Amino acid sequence: MKIIIAGAGEVGCHLAKLLGESNHEITIIDNNSDRLAKVGEVVDAVAVFGNPTSISVLQSAKVDTADLFVAVFPDKDQNVNIVSALLAKELGAKKVTARINTAEYLSYENKSIFTQLGIDLMFYPERMAAYEIADLVRESGMTEFVQFGHGKLQLIEFKIEEDSPLIGREISDFVYPIENLPFRIVAISRGEGTLIPSKDSKMRLGDLIYVMALRDTVYEVLKEAGKKEVTVKNVFIVGGGPMGEILAAKLEKTIPHVKIIERDRRRCEELSQILEKTMVINGDGRNTDWLYEESVQNCDVFVAVTGDSETNIMTCAAAKKMGVPKTIAEVENIEYIKLAEGMGVDAVINKKILSASRIFRFTLTDKIRSIKYLSESDAVALEYIVHPGSPVTKAPIKDLAIPRTAIIGGVIRGTESFIAYGNTQIAAYDHVVVFTLPSSLKEIDKLFM
Secondary structure (H helix, E strand, O other): OEEEEEOOOHHHHHHHHHHHHOOOEEEEEEOOHHHHHHHHHHOOOEEEEOOOOOHHHHHHOOHHHOOEEEEOOOOOOOHHHHHHHHHHHHOOOOEEEEEOOOHHHHOHHHHHHHHHHOOOEEEOHHHHHHHHHHHHHHOOOOOEEEEEOOOOEEEEEEEOOOOOOOOOOEHHHOOOOHHHOOEEEEEEEEOOEEEOOOOOOEOOOOOEEEEEEEHHHHHHHHHHOOOOOOOOOEEEEEOOOHHHHHHHHHHOOOOOEEEEEEOOHHHHHHHHHHOOOOEEEEOOOOOHHHHHHOOHHHOOEEEEOOOOHHHHHHHHHHHHHOOOOEEEEEOOOHHHHHHHHHOOOOEEEOHHHHHHHHHHHHHOOOOEEEEEEOOOOOOEEEEEEOOOOOHHHOOOHHHOOOOOOEEEEEEEEOOEEEEOOOOOOOOOOOEEEEEEOHHHHHHHHHHOO
């Protein structure tokens, strides 16, 4: 595909890198030569200098030949993205998508206006991240999870802690009737890499374990891992920006006690008017003594979503030392994700990765229903729809040419779902969940052609 990205900021740069790895033809537009040079260091892309709202600039980028136009200009003014996306569509781009910074445009009525104007997708990263965090707050034993087939299959991630009974155990220790597997360990993230385990692979302290599970067996998996089910009643949020506001508004509907801490007094007054049940506190979340005085040690989940990655990591680490069962940090610097994990942060959310997963869907054929990049791993989870005659239907899984760095985790067939194993025979119209490293995407894709 020919893809044009308007905006060479952090999101645009990350997206260009991901799309470039999939051998798409990338053109990137920006009016900042330093940002364009930075993108050129990580991906082979055509650079066009200029403002993406300029018709002549768009024409010089050959927008009329673009299969996809992505507007992610690094400017707080969302109008640059909206205008450039509308112009791109009018000038001939097949599909266009734009990043926005307000939830107002995502209401059903307003969204339909932009759809009629020609924008195929608008995405609000702060809301996406807030919703993801809200799910993680409710699923207290996990650091990440992805649902497939409306929850029939779930890919869950958890960390091996010091008291975990899984330390030193081999994958082969989990013996079940092979035709009725309740779950399957599909990957282990360890250090800087991710591996697809063999039967004799051993789990170690600090490993991130990825498990494909049937919906009804998720808590059985967490129990095996030594994770205790916690009823979340108290949530502490540091950061009263857009993400904190959206998160608090969502959580206060079901969780009895939600507190949000914000340094800016004027912003606190605004939040007090917007939020119905959340307690808004004016204070500095970086002050650990003050956090202790506010009884942060008694909360069930601590979330840090300030605009500063370092602050979020450090406050979560401090809360963890105070005894908080689960901490979640929003970390914008991708290179800091492993650092946060090493400092004891239970879960990390990254808006760039969430945005990339959403946009990447537009680059896929109709055989892929969904795709999810995982923030604490270099792997990706995909849900394929099997077309009649696909190579994947020609033999049992054990006889297919599946790369060593990929694994078929589960199958959804009609109203039924099951964990895949060697003798599983995939059929036409099945939904198949695959966990793979990016290097194996092309080979996997061939199986579903």
